[in-house]
Amino acid sequence: MQDKIKKLTPHKLSKETSQIYEDYSRDKINFNIFREKIRQAEYKQGIIDLKSEVKLLKQKLRKTQIERNKAIYKLDKNKQGIKLKRKY
Numbered sequence: 001m002q003d004k005i006k007k008l009t010p011h012k013l014s015k016e017t018s019q020i021y022e023d024y025s026r027d028k029i030n031f032n033i034f035r036e037k038i039r040q041a042e043y044k045q046g047i048i049d050l051k052s053e054v055k056l057l058k059q060k061l062r063k064t065q066i067e068r069n070k071a072i073y074k075l076d077k078n079k080q081g082i083k084l085k086r087k088y
Contacts, residue, residue: 039056
């Protein structure tokens with residue numbers, strides 16, 4: 001977990017961002033919630049630009065699509081095979 005924190009730690013931390021890091025290390029909150037709080041704090045300070053915001057949204061979309069496909073696979077696994085019907 002410490003490695004993940006080091007990867008996320010920017011070189012210069014604002015007071016708000018460093019406070020979130022301290023809360024995380026003290027309370028051991030869920031890592032995804034921690035990342036979201038950091039992102040929101042950076043967005044308020046104008047550190048995150050629009051391109052990186054769009055990139056994050058695309059990553060979330062991809063993740064939800066993968067989870068949906070895994071759920072469909074688990075449902076159809078007991079039957080004769082995987083049947084993914086795509087709607088175009």
